[in-house]
Structure formats: structure tokens, C-alpha cells
Amino acid sequence: MKGNVRKSMTWLHTWSSILVGWLLFAIFFTGTLSFFRTEITYWMQPEQHAAVPSEKALEHGLRYLAINAPNASEWQLSLPDARSNTLDLSWRDANAGNERRRGPRVMLNPSTGEEIKVRETAGGNFLYRFHFELYGIDRTIGRWIVGVVSMMMFVAIISGVIMHRKIFADFFMFRPKKKLLSWIDGHAISAVLALPFHIMITFSGLILLGATLLPFNSEERVRHRPQGTEIRQNAQQQNLASPDINALLALPISSMIAHAENTWQVPVESLSITHPGKANAQFTLSGNNRTQLSAGRGGSSALVFNAQGEVINERPASVAANASQATYNYLDMLHQARFADTLTRWLLFFAGILGTIMVGTGSVLWVVKRAKQQLGEFGFELVRGSNIGSIAGLMCATGGYFWVNRLLPADLTSRSLWEIKVFFAIWLVCVVAGVIWRDKKGWVIQLGFAAVLFALVPLLDHLTSATGLDFAVANGDSLRVGFDLMCITLAAVLGYAAYHVKKAKAVKAKRVSSTPSPKRKDRTRQDKPQGDNSEALI
Amino acid sequence: MKSQTVNRVAINRERLDVALRTLIAVALGYAFSAWLSSAIANFIGADGREHEVLVRMLFFCVYCTFILFTFIFDTTKKASIIMTALSALALCLYSISTGL
């Protein structure tokens, strides 16, 4: 289009990304945070912070269920693990029939057995849902918008690879303090060094949205409902006497757990007891013992024991029916990281951060490259202003989201809705402020504000949580401490960015004109600056 | 003055080119990708869930390739002719695959 393949790809890369750069940044940022949505929700429910994993967790759980759900047909216990410090219980009543969902759910402190009542919060799930269906609009429309933006991102990635002249020579090259070159290097490094991840996450995101984006392709699947007859019959046959707690505690559950952990070499995460307290009770243990992503969500195996502690059944991990399904499952699992242990999750998070930096530096690079020639033009100023609101403003909104979680009363009605409203309100203010103050002042204010918000998060956490940070450190609460440390790290990065912007010299416009510029080669007259000495740093 | 008019005409023509290519890439590309990916899945003999996931994965690869190629050609005329021809071919393949 522009003479040769590389030039065409450069043009396509630029326009497919810059038009949606602001939304792309938000999708990438919230998506990256979603890798830790469980941990974020944990932090945003400080009532959970008093929970300390304990060896007595199982005993407390069984005791609670025996007292509060004696006639249940099934008990479910989710034990504390790497991503949760609480003991989560649920049960299915005997007359629940063939309901697919769990019944009542309760959260206990594993060390004391006390019930924990948490505040209502949008938590990490808001960020997760926002990143693939936005918020406040029809779900289908939101997914279409995200789908279209993701497709543009995919085109931008592939065209970016094609247009990159010295992709291997520039592999490790980062030149700081070189203005335009630094932005180019930053963009290239964050893109190229994590290229496998970027291609995977974008492509897998697209195929996950495939049901919406490809309505011609949706297969009407008949949902297979398990027959309810068996369960109802069992309920009628049940003796309605409460399980004996002492008998329950005497069961060899610990040895079952030890057997399972020895087999899988991973901790047991959940225990399901059918016909609890009866002679025909069955104990199903499962953990994160998945070894194959291609198996999909049923990729973990489970062991079933009888009341004597003997293995009576092993539910193997499912296997993909064919190569296509295996490939799809692989991409599905990679995108959602449901399989990931702590290390893998952090590696994916790191790659997500690189992707977020890639999008952000790309948007800024576009402005820096054109600052001298296009300062004052409508399109340029629009991008320059929206960059501030979409990048720095989103940081402010996220920081504000965490702050308002702690400042709002815990028993406020619809408090999760208020948290989301404040998030968008802050973002809107930042977007408007970014459009008004499009020069370095706008960047410094918003980056600085975000840095302060995040820097004070640990203090906020200490003052507004059920327990102080010293308690968290003493009890090895890595979830909470990790969150606070990440906030401090982010604050340091934002603070340094604000300082760097403040120090940097502004670029003076070579030409200020309100009319669209012709092609640069065809410039027939030089326009002198018209008295507006607007400056553009970035 | 004349050079300014020439510039404006050139700019407008370029914008029309871009608009046309975008339309071809997006709309015709969607159709092409749908037909071709469905045809491939049909020829392979996939059905049910396998057909659905295979089409999903193929669709986006084909769509991306189509978009890239639409913008590679020198002229918009060449791009529109070739991509339309390819789309017609994809439609034929799809028709054949569903007829089997």
C-alpha cells in the first residue's frame, strides 16, 4: 500500500493499534490484574485477614457441618491453599434434588473455627469481568467491542513482527535517556521479549469470545442433566439423625489426605463427603494435580475413599476427545490460568505487565514521534490527551478503587456498586483532566496522584483491616503482604515516571496549524508558529 | 492555490482508498474467513463440538491473514479484485463442503 510490504505493515500496525490504544491498555491492565483476582478479592475483604491456616481446619469444618448441616446429602470443604487462607464450606440439602449449584456457603477461620462474615465487594471479579465484557453496557455488545479491539490487537502484533527490521539485533537493546529511541526500544523490548505470550493471550482471548463473535458457528448443545432419581431416592432412605461429631472426627480423613498428597505430590484442596455420618459415606479428595492443559477444565483427577479410608475409586482426569479440542483446551487454560501454581501465575503476570507496557509505550511513542510536526492538530491532541487519561488515569482509578473499598462502611447497601461507581468517576475525571492538561503537567499530576494512592495502600490496609500488617507478617500471610508490596512497587514506578516527566525537557512545536497537514513530502510552504507556543513533552 | 487543491484531492483519494480497503478487510474478510474455515472443518469431517472449536481457531488466523494481505497490495483496485475473487472461491468451497 505504501510502496512495499514493510511500509504497509508499519502503516497497518500504527493505525490498528492507536485507534483503540486507550481501550486496549485498559483491557490488558485489568486482564493482567485478573491473574490475581482471588488475591485481590481477599485483600478487599479484610474480615478474612484474621484467618490463619491451621492443622485443625478440617476438625473445625467437620464440627461446623455436623452442627449446622446434619441432614445434608453432601458436604464440601475447600481447605486453605496457596490462594486462600480460609476454610470454605458448603452443603447440599437432602431435598435439594438435582440442583447443579451448591447450597449455602460459609467461610470459617481455620485456626479458630469461627464464622467469618465478609463485606460485600466487587473485588477482583469486577476487574476480571471488565476486561472481557466491559461494564455498564449489554454483555453481548461489551464482548463485541472487546472482540473487535482484540482482533485489531492481533493484527497489530503480526504486522508489528513483519515490520520490525532488526528484530534479532534489537532483541536486548534498550537505550535510556534518548527520548524517541528510548520509547521505541521500550516498546520493542516489551513486545518482542514476551511475543509468545502476546500472541497466545490475544489469540486465546479471541477464541474464548468466539461464541459471541461467530454467531454462525454456535452449536446448540443439549445440556446433559444428571438424573435426579437416584439422589431423591437416597434422600428418602436417609436416616435423619445428626452425624456423631466424635465419630466424624475419628474417621481416618487425615490418612486419606496423606495418601492423596503422596500420590499426587500436591496438597489436597477440597474434600467432598457424600452421605456424611453414614456407613456408606464416600470421601472425594481433589487437588491441583493437573498435568495436562489439553484436558481442559476436567483435567484434575480425584480419589474416592470409603469410611474405612480405603480407595474405592479413582476419577481420572478427562482427556480431550480430539486434536482440535485439545488445542482449544490448551489455549483456554493458558488464557485463564486456572491451572497455574504460584510460580507460573507470577510468570504469566510478568508477561502481562510487559504486554501492558507494550500498549502504553506504543501509544506514547506515537505522540512523541509526531510531536514536532503535528502539535496543535486535532487528531494529535486527542491522542495526546487520551493517553494521559487512559494510562495514568486508569492507575488513579484502580488506586481509588482499593481506597474506597476500605473507606466505605462495611455494611453499606450495594457497596460493591459504589466501589465501581467511584472507579469510573475517578477515571472520568482523569480523562477530562488529561484532555484539558495535555502537556507534561497532566502526566505529572496524574502519575503523582496514582503514586501517592498506591504508596499509602499498605498504611490504609494496616489501619482499616481486622488485623494489622504485623499480624500478617507474623503469620506469613503472603497474599496480603504480597498485595501491599506490589502496591509499593507500582507506586515507586509511577513516582519515578512522574519525576522523570517533570525533569524532561519539553519539545517545542516546529509548526502550529489547525488545518490538517498535507503529506510531508508535498509541503509547499513553511508555516511559522502563530504565537501559540504550545509544548509537547509526550 | 492549485497545489493546495491537488494536495486536497490526493488526501481525499488516499482516505477513500483506506476506507475501501478497511471495508474489504473487515466485511469481506469476515465472510471469507467464515466460509473458508467452515469449509476446511467440513472437508476434514469434523462435527459437533470439534467443528465449532476448529472453526473458531481457523477463523481468526484466516481473518488476520486476509486483513494483512488486503493492505499489502499496491493499489486498492488490485486488492479489491483479488480479495473478492478469493472470497468467491471460499464461498464455492463452502458450498461444495456443505453439499457433500
Next chain:
Amino acid sequence: MSIILDVVFAFVLTYLSFLLLSLGNKKHAGITRLTSIPSPLLLIVLHSLAYLLMAISLMNCIDVWKTEIGVVVWIGLLQLASVMVSATFTYLPTLYTVVCNYLLLVAFWGPRLREK
């Protein structure tokens, strides 16, 4: 504890392999004993050694996490290591120089280092 050691081992191997690969760039090689782009023969040796280290790292990851997840972890470590190499070269050039010089002594033995 053993899994931490496995991870550190795999990461160190990928880091070293990327250091070796980076020596193919003029600017990177320039601050080491090479002082310039290595000769084609040395380049082959360096790259071969780098790929060998990567392969060992991959085998280690597969051993711990099995194939499908092991590959994912390995690619993640590659990404992290490559960023670390860039950061080392940019912000800790002395460390980069020292480590690369040691690697070169291991990788090359005998003939001239410099390309004529």
C-alpha cells in the same frame, strides 16, 4: 524447597543462554573481551552452547511440571531471563561484562576471538 532450586536452576540456565545469544550483537559484544562481533565459527559455538543450555532448562521444567505445563513455565522463564539480560546490559554493564567474559573463557578455547 527442591522446586525452588529447580526453578532457580532453570532460570540461571536460560539467563546464561541469553547472555550468550546477546553476544551476537555488536554493542553487546563490544563491552566484553570480544570487543567486536565474534567470528562466524565462534558465533556458531556460542549459539550452540546457548541452545544447549536452553534445552537443559526445558528438560528440567518438563521434569518438574510434565510436558504441557513445563513448556509454559519454560517460555515464561525465557521471557523473564531475556528482560533481565537487557536490564543487566543497560544498568549493570560491569556485571554483564564480567559474566560474559567468564562464559567466553568456557565457550572458546584457543584461536582468536576477534573477527578480522
